[in-house]
Amino acid sequence: MLKIHNITGDVLVAAGFVAYLGPFTGHYRVALCKEWLRQLSENNIPHTKEPNLISTLGDPVEIRSWQIAGLPNDTLSVENGVITQFSQRWTHYIDPQGQANKWIKNLEKVNDLEVAKMNDRDFLCSLEKAITFGKPFLLENVGEELDPALEPVLLKQTYRQQGNTVLKLGDTVIPYHESFKMYITTNLPNPHYSPEISTKLTLINFTLSPSGLEDQLLGEVVAAERPDLEEARSQLIVSNAKMHQELKEIEDQILYRLSTSEGNPVDDLELIKVLEASKLKAGEIQAKVMVAEQTEKDINITRLQYVPVAVRSQILYFCVSDLSNVDPMYQYSLEWFLNIFLMGISNSERADTLKDRIVNINNYITFSLYSNVCRSLFSKHKLMFAFLVCIRILMNDGRIDMDEWQYLLSGGTIKEMRENPAPAWLYERAWGDILALSSLKNFSDFANDFVANLEAFRAIFDSSEPHRQVPPALSAGVLQVMGSLGDPEEPIQPQFVFKESTATTPLVFVLSPGTDPAADLYTFAEEMKFSQKLSAISLGQGQGPRAEAMLRSAMEQGNWVFFQNCHLAPSWIWLPAHPEDNRQEAGALGGVHQDFRLWLTSLPSNHFPVSILQNGSKMTIEPPHGVKANLLKSYSSFSDDFLNSCPKVAEFKSLLLSLCFFHGNMLERRKFGPLGFNIPYEFTDGDLRICISQLQMFLNEYTDIPYKVLKYTAGEINYGGRVTDDWDRRCIMSTLEDFYKPEVLIPEFAYSESGIYKQLSTSSDLDGYLQYIKSLPLNDSPELFGLHENANITFAQKETFALLGAITQLQPKTFMLGGRSREELVEETSKDILAKLPAPMNLEEVIHKYPQLYEESMNTVLVQEVIR
Helix, strand or coil, X not given: CHHHHCHHHHHHHXXXXXXXXXXXXXXXXXXHHHHHHHHHHHCCCCCCCCCCHHHHHCCHHHHHHHHHCCCCCCHHXXXXXXXXXXXXXXXXXXXXXXXXXXXXXXXXXXXCCEEEECCCCCHHHXXXXXXXXXXXXXXXXXXXXXXXXXXXXXCCCEEEECCEEEXXXXXXXXXXXXXXXXXXXXXXXXXXXXXXXXXXXXXXXXXXXXXXXXXXXXXXXXHHHCHHHHHHHHHHHHHHHXXXXXXXXXXXXXXHHHHHCCCCHHHCHHHHHXXXXXXXXXXXXXXXXXXXXXXXXXXXXXXXXXXXXXXXXXXXXHHHHHHHHCCCCCCCCHHHHHHHXXXXXXXXXXXXXXXXXXXXXXXXXXXXXHHHHHCCCCHHHHHHHHHHHHHHHHHHCCCCCHHHHHHHHHXXXXXXXXXXXXXXXXXXXXXXXHHHHCCCHHHCCHHXXXXXXXXXXXXXXHCXXXXXXXXXXXXXXXXXXXXXXXXXXXXXXXXXXXXXXXXXXXXXXXXXXXXXXXXXXXXXXXHCCCHHHEEEEECCCCCHHHHHHHHHHHHHHCCEEEEECHHHXXXXXXXXXXXXXXXXXXXXXXXXXXXXXXXXXXXXXXXXXXXXXXXXXXXXXXXXXXXXXXXXXXXXXXXXXXXXXXXXXHHHHHHHXXXXXXXXXXXXXXXXXXXXXXXXXXXXXXXXXXXXXXXXXXXXXXXXXXXXXXXXXXXXXXXXXXXXXXHHHHHHHHHHHCCCCHHHHCCCCECCCCCCCECCCXXXXXXXXXXXXXXXXXXXXXXXXXXXXXXXHHHHHHHHHHHHHHHHXXXXXXXXXXXXXXXXXXXXXXXXXXXXXXXXXXXXXXXXXXXXXXXXXXXXXXXXXHHC
């Protein structure tokens, strides 16, 4: 009776939920429902204490069937399922992680679901077929605009014609089957739809929330670690749903008997028997429900012990998903992440206690994810990613003061200005930052301490390695919190990613200017006996049909396909034939040969298909960073036979090392900005190779070493051919003088004052050269470039600002600082600024004091400025 009494308010809230709350995230849905409940109470509308959509309209048995079909079991996803069930309009899912897409495909598979994309040539034919025969239809991966031809379908503009229900699609009138259903999905994370589209469809936000992902991951880790527990919980949900269904059937049967009973119900023996049987059955079920509820509590206590794994993995996933804001090529699917998550659980070290086991799982998953992601990041973003993961973990542990975090990213405000205590060496800006830092709680006395310890801080200021002083720099801080995460600079080779690939996993080389992995791929294909089964094409205008034909042929025959420069083919109409992007189409083609592989190269591009990026194996290809890494790359491609291939062996070895030093010098000067070159140039390995060939040729052909010819061909032609600035050309020629001269033939000749960078004895073999190169410092000394130590300051500041700028991009639009919201902080700052502003000028006073006369044009200008 209580439920019937409260039905008005409960259904009103549920109806509002279905009609309006689909596009919102869980946080906003809760906030809006609270507001609605407040208004229900104010207007004395009866309702249960905390009504929600699932309890009012949800059917436990139906919900369970959805979850079996792949609907995530978190609250937001279940609410989305109920909205789908009761919405009067066709549903449009905002689905960046592909969960809704997967769920609809599994749910409607038995009903012969039709799937199409907007760019499919025959998508309207597929839609017509679904409407005519009453099949469900899924239009997936749409953008922010829909085809105008869909309007009659979206508005359900059906009418009667000769006794049949019909609909006009394009220029054709087709029969309309009442069983037809339409679903639309987009993988855009934050689409902006026009009001015209929003009013025709029910928008449902399937974007994964942190709490929703935690629920999913908890289920996964418990299923992997304690399958008995998860199986018991699953059976419990099924039995609970079944028992609730039986109770409902009993209630329905009693209501039916009462409504059909004639005369006095007390005299109806059949009704009395049904009531007695129902009472007994209901009592049994109630007892079972109580036992089940207690069992569920016991199971949940054990499940909750695995929450730290779910929390850590949730943090890692959102660190990875945020990277797309830094570069459009940094896209990763939830399915890809779950594979790493499950592999981490199975491969991590076992332990005697559950606590140690959880630590092992978390450490392994963190390391595994970092390694996989770093392979697809450019070097400049690897430290940023490690720092982001580190900070998010510390934030979750409550170890980050949000006011201090905000100060690190964007600085602070000075509450009280004081005189600079050391103007001789401390910049005014730095002193201002120190005063601003003093406004933070934990640094309130920092300005005083700084003044009292000027000599100690001067030592840090003058140090050539201030990042190794106390307090440590960002990279050292990450190392303290996270431990060693391995060497992110390890060169990426095709064989590394090939091991993890399948026929339905594209392999994507993300390029930086001046790089080309083609030679490495051809070498690898030869090793794998696939050199005759590798087809390559460089994409561009008009190459789409040829590329599509190559792709289809390779999928059937099990060959490799190599598409270069994919950023030059923005239409990508041919690529959906790839099995990863459209598995159904691949099936229609007769399956995919297990040996088939698709290799792609592309510069970062906003047009690259998201599904390929999310599910493919990505690796970034860029020149090595640092002179040491460049030398190592160059000498790794040599052999002892090559070093001894010239008649003038000693001269060739010495000048070859000089030339490789020069090449590294040219590449690394760019990092110093205008101190290195006025214009940053993209020198390549090809420039070095042609110089080596010329060196070998001139040494063979000339009796004496032709230094003048060597310097001209290398400096003016090979490297200088790229140079457009006269001062940069002069710099190159002057630098080359230090590397191409007779003195470099002297054993132990030093290229720098410290003697770190030096010539080797020509008796050394290739292994000797490699050992020497590996002994060089990881970070280049500016002396090798003829620059002062202070040159590193400019470079380090540039790197730091870039890193903090990227981190700032990844911050949420709303956040809390010291218990205050972003909006409150903005309001508070605005009040401070207004308090400092002078009062508005009195226009009448100005006009009276400075009358606007023809000969006094200045007065007119003054009055106009005051008005503005």
